[in-house]
Amino acid sequence: MPESSRKSDQRQSLVKYAGRILAARPYFRFKLREKLFLRAEKEKIENPGQIIESILDDLAQSGYLNDQYLAEAYVRRQLSKHYGPRLISVKLKYLGLGVAAVTEALRSAVSPEAEEASIRHFISKFSHQDRRKVVSNLYRRGYSERAIKSAFDGDCLED
Secondary structure, three states: OHHHHHHHHHHHHHHHHHHHHHHHOOOOHHHHHHHHHHHHHHOOOOOOHHHHHHHHHHHHHOOOOOHHHHHHHHHHHHHHOOOOHHHHHHHHHHOOOOHHHHHHHHHHHOOHHHHHHHHHHHHHHOOOOOHHHHHHHHHHOOOOHHHHHHHHHOOOOOO
16 A cells, blocks of 8 residues: 555656646647656656656646647747748757657648748848858758748849
8 A cells, every 4th residue: 555655646746846847838748758757766766657658648638738739839939030841840850749740830830921931031131141141041941942942033132
């Protein structure tokens, strides 16, 4: 009986910790799992994997953990910073999202018009630079060749 009580206390401790950090800001499932494992290590909890997975499942089921919503918000925020879909995709994969979730977030949040508008804004900010440098910067920021050519076809930047 004391064993199950200890497991229950450990779970309760990790749930409280998860609630506290999620109250401060939202986290992706992958990042929250990392934080919970670090906390379990700090509290010297043995074999925390099952406990943490059940906590994450409970949080997702109750709506406190929504990777898709966070991914879409992340995509919109990165687009507003003038990053392209390719770089955003890499960043989302680094944050622990699967290929399907990344594709869905990009599909729902990035339209060709929004991408082109972001490029045009970036071009207008750096209109004093050489066209080759601007194009090079756009490639580095993760924009596709099609989107860059499309934005330049509007004669936003003169040669």
